[in-house]
Amino acid sequence: MSGTTPKSKDRHQEILDAAARVITDRGLAETRISDIAEEAGVSPGLILYYFDSKDRLLSEALTYANDQFYLRMSREIRRIPSARDQLARLIDLSVPGLLPEYGRLDEWALWIEVWVRALRDPEMAKDREFLDQRWRGQIADIIRGGQASAEFSSEQTPEELALRLASLIDGLAIQVIMEDSQVTPEHMRGTCIDVAARELGFEREPVST
Amino acid sequence: MSGTTPKSKDRHQEILDAAARVITDRGLAETRISDIAEEAGVSPGLILYYFDSKDRLLSEALTYANDQFYLRMSREIRRIPSARDQLARLIDLSVPGLLPEYGRLDEWALWIEVWVRALRDPEMAKDREFLDQRWRGQIADIIRGGQASAEFSSEQTPEELALRLASLIDGLAIQVIMEDSQVTPEHMRGTCIDVAARELGFEREPVST
DNA sequence: CCCGCGTTTGAACGACGGGTCAAGCCGACC
DNA sequence: GGTCGGCTTGACCCGTCGTTCAAACGCGGG
Numbered sequence: 434m435s436g437t438t439p440k441s442k443d444r445h446q447e448i449l450d451a452a453a454r455v456i457t458d459r460g461l462a463e464t465r466i467s468d469i470a471e472e473a474g475v476s477p478g479l480i481l482y483y484f485d486s487k488d489r490l491l492s493e494a495l496t497y498a499n500d501q502f503y504l505r506m507s508r509e510i511r512r513i514p515s516a517r518d519q520l521a522r523l524i525d526l527s528v529p530g531l532l533p534e535y536g537r538l539d540e541w542a543l544w545i546e547v548w549v550r551a552l553r554d555p556e557m558a559k560d561r562e563f564l565d566q567r568w569r570g571q572i573a574d575i576i577r578g579g580q581a582s583a584e585f586s587s588e589q590t591p592e593e594l595a596l597r598l599a600s601l602i603d604g605l606a607i608q609v610i611m612e613d614s615q616v617t618p619e620h621m622r623g624t625c626i627d628v629a630a631r632e633l634g635f636e637r638e639p640v641s642t
Numbered sequence: 643m644s645g646t647t648p649k650s651k652d653r654h655q656e657i658l659d660a661a662a663r664v665i666t667d668r669g670l671a672e673t674r675i676s677d678i679a680e681e682a683g684v685s686p687g688l689i690l691y692y693f694d695s696k697d698r699l700l701s702e703a704l705t706y707a708n709d710q711f712y713l714r715m716s717r718e719i720r721r722i723p724s725a726r727d728q729l730a731r732l733i734d735l736s737v738p739g740l741l742p743e744y745g746r747l748d749e750w751a752l753w754i755e756v757w758v759r760a761l762r763d764p765e766m767a768k769d770r771e772f773l774d775q776r777w778r779g780q781i782a783d784i785i786r787g788g789q790a791s792a793e794f795s796s797e798q799t800p801e802e803l804a805l806r807l808a809s810l811i812d813g814l815a816i817q818v819i820m821e822d823s824q825v826t827p828e829h830m831r832g833t834c835i836d837v838a839a840r841e842l843g844f845e846r847e848p849v850s851t
Numbered sequence: 852c853c854c855g856c857g858t859t860t861g862a863a864c865g866a867c868g869g870g871t872c873a874a875g876c877c878g879a880c881c
Numbered sequence: 882g883g884t885c886g887g888c889t890t891g892a893c894c895c896g897t898c899g900t901t902c903a904a905a906c907g908c909g910g911g
Contacts (some may be wrong), residue, residue: 444858459762460758460761460762461671461758462670462671462758463762465897465899466898466899467898467899472827475859475860476859476860476861477860477861477899477900478776478859478860478861478862478900478901478902479858479859479860479897481900481901482858482859486899487898487899487900487901513910515718538761540704542761545754545761546758546759547756548816548820549669549670549671549754549755549758550821551820552669552747552751552754552820553668553669553672557670558820558821561883562820562822562823563819564819565817565822566822569824577816592824593833596814596817596824596825596833597810597837599807600810600812600813600816600817600833601809601810601813602813603809603812603813603816604808604809604810604811604812605805606812607757607808607809607812608774608805608809610761611760611767611770611771611774612756612767612830613771613774613775614771615775615778615801616805617804624802624805624806624809626805628841631840631841632837632840653888674867674868674869675868675869675870676868676869684889684890685889685890685891686868686869686870686890686891687870687871687872687889687890687891687892688888688889688890690869691888691889695870696868696869696870730870769880803873
């Protein structure tokens, strides 16, 4: 925010950010180095000065963006006291387009690109597994907390419950981001909460908001 | 099976089949027209004789392959009398790599490519929505059948239950196809059955393999 | 003020691959 | 057995990038 040019403060990050933005709205396949350069406000040559190749840059950008999302979410969740509210917030943050702060294509669009890449690129596959397990771990932690405070009850392990919830969220988010006419963001939210309530053994709130 | 060359029987289909195979194991991004030509055993020029452009061919191939899968599954399900068994079979067919007849990369790999494309290509988006709703419709039909025969009981509509199940399957299948170390095909199967049993109000079989 | 080096530029190179096309092939039908 | 027309071929054209590179820039230290 100060007057200093961000300059080499971290060109690396600037470029990653620009890349993530471009990928988000053009798609990985339609992303050229020159697009990223333009978005970052630098020359194409500079991109390759900071990254060995386009491929590496793209991979880094994908994991970087997901990392950002996770950290933001994680920080926010940690401040919420009740496990039930934590879970509700996590769900809200997971529903594409529910919160106004995003456009139609949010992190989920990037996430799908990660999947495609991870199918053939072992490096990407490793990163994906790490990110995904961390994400499920986050959910499992919330569940463990809820079990400890007796907010939740279930005969399943937190890990199994987290997997179920995470998978449901993934599957629904895909429908929502695709703008399936039968699956609106609000519908997704309701379904997630409902399944969570059933699996974790708590009652749904009488509807707030 | 007869001695006649399949020739122009349906070159169109031959090419679509070849395309689907190539996309499955190289990925959409790495699929060249010449690859498809080679796989189909014809010259590159011929591909464009039958299809207006590479793009159209790829789109058609993706929906074609998914269509094939659906029809095969649908036909098989129809012959099973019990709704519970129908559902179990549907789940088995949905788990990547569970049945021996497939390699690691099966229809799911294509399906992810469909998602990526559908995000920006309206034509593909329309096709995807149709295919997905048909798939969920199939599940809903099974559930309706089970409710009619009193095998299932639930306060939710068949459509909502189908959405939950389909989404769970999507989410889990992604993990499985990515070879996530925590989600094996068998694990996915167990989780799907378990959730289905809970949501639909029936008891799991005592394990029959 | 000047040097030196990390940064930045953008023109140029070269590979790659989609799409075109003129020419052959071949079976059907007369 | 000739001719017509749909199939098929593969060489070629041409635009589009990823990547390279020599030159310029500009800041910090001497």
